[in-house]
Amino acid sequence: MMQREAKAALLERVEKLVLPVTQELGLELVDIEYLQDGGYWYLRVYVEKEDEDISLDDCAKVSNRIDEDVDTLIEEKFFLEVSSPGVERPLKKESDYTRFTGQKARLILKHKMEDSRNWTGVIERYEDSIIYLDVEDKVLEIPYSEVKKANLVFEFEDF
Known part of the structure; x- marks a missing residue:
């Protein structure tokens, strides 16, 4: 099990990688989660556009741009998921x-x-x-x- 401090540091490093990509694509980074579910690790990145729906293409662009970089940060085998935060989006900031x-x-x-x-x-x-x-x-x-x-x-x- 990953220590809370190590997880927080990892999420901070991932955020530093993801933020410039989302900003360049005109998207807002809503949240990042790194968690274990059913024996597998998941890195979930939630993005949105301020005044319109986010497309599958938008999510794919973010995923393709960050995939290799996040691989170098995370030792465990994991799945990268980039998606919309959904209608019940978290309020983080x-x-x-x-x-x-x-x-x-x-x-x-x-x-x-x-x-x-x-x-x-x-x-x-x-x-x-x-x-x-x-x-x-x-x-x-x-x-x-x-x-x-x-x-x-x-x-x-x-x-």
């Missing part, structure tokens, strides 16, 4: 909260706030490192530093 203002999000906090670590609501605004989350008509002020994990919540439209 502070700028994500500004970008997705008005959208529904699920936040898991490091510590309980009002007897819960799990909150789902609409991002009302983000300022001074505080997420203003509208939860059932009350607005919670959640410090960005308290967020352990967060993602958008997709809701089906009523027809």
Whole structure:
């Protein structure tokens, strides 16, 4: 099992390789994961375009450009996957909260706030490192530093 520090250092090196490629292709790097699943290691790179859907071709371009370089960084045999983060995309950066203002999000906090670590609501605004989350008509002020994990919540439209 890979140590947490070693994994974090590896992800940082992978990010330094991937960022210039995504920027050159007009894409945004959303997240990178390196994990073991069913006995196999996976390096998952999530990319998106700000105002349009990402294509399979976009993902293939990133994969082809970084494939050999990431091979030199990782000793284990692994599978490289480049994809969209999906409709329930993770919120990783502070700028994500500004970008997705008005959208529904699920936040898991490091510590309980009002007897819960799990909150789902609409991002009302983000300022001074505080997420203003509208939860059932009350607005919670959640410090960005308290967020352990967060993602958008997709809701089906009523027809």
